[in-house]
Amino acid sequence: MSRAFIKPVLTDVNRGFWEAAADGVLSVQRCDDCLELRYPPALRCPECLSANWSWQPLSGRGEVLSYIVIHQKYNAAWADRVPYNVAIIQLEEGPRMISNVVPLSGGDVEVGMPVQVVFEDEDGVAIPRFAPTAPDESEGES
Ligand SMILES: [Zn+2]
Numbered sequence: 558m559s560r561a562f563i564k565p566v567l568t569d570v571n572r573g574f575w576e577a578a579a580d581g582v583l584s585v586q587r588c589d590d591c592l593e594l595r596y597p598p599a600l601r602c603p604e605c606l607s608a609n610w611s612w613q614p615l616s617g618r619g620e621v622l623s624y625i626v627i628h629q630k631y632n633a634a635w636a637d638r639v640p641y642n643v644a645i646i647q648l649e650e651g652p653r654m655i656s657n658v659v660p661l662s663g664g665d666v667e668v669g670m671p672v673q674v675v676f677e678d679e680d681g682v683a684i685p686r687f688a689p690t691a692p693d694e695s696e697g698e699s
Contacts, residue, residue: 562680571598573612578683583674587613596652617674619648624666657686
C-alpha cells in the first residue's frame with residue numbers, strides 16, 4: 558500500500574517553523590510587540606494584531622493535554638498506520654500543538670504524561686512528534 562505523505566506547503570509565514578524543525582529545533586512565532594508566543598504560524602498576533610514577529614526556539618518539553626486513537630482509515634496516507642494516536646501537546650512555554658506521541662501505535666498514552674519533542678523524517682521533512690519522558694528527566698537537567 559502506498560503511503561503518499563502529505564507534505565506541508567511552505568509559505569513566508571510558516572517557513573521558519575519547518576526550517577527550525579529540519580535543524581532539530583521546535584520553534585514558534587513570538588510577537589515582537591507584546592511578546593506573545595503563538596502556534597500555529599499566523600501573519601498577525603492574535604493578542605495585539607501586530608504583524609512583527611520573530612522565531613523563538615522552545616525547550617520541546619510539554620505534556621499530553623488530550624488525545625484520541627484513530628482506528629478508521631480516513632486518509633490514504635495514514636491507512637497502513639492504524640491504529641495511531643493524535644494528541645494535543647501543552648508545551649511548557651504556553652502554546653499547544655496537535656501532534657502524535659511516539660510510538661504512533663502505542664496504547665499507553667495518558668493525559669498529563671510528560672513528553673519531549675522528537676523529529677521523525679517523512680519523505681525528507683522533519684515532523685515534530687513527542688516521546689514520553691520520565692518526570693524526573695525534564696526537571697533535574699542542568
Ligand atoms: Zn502581539
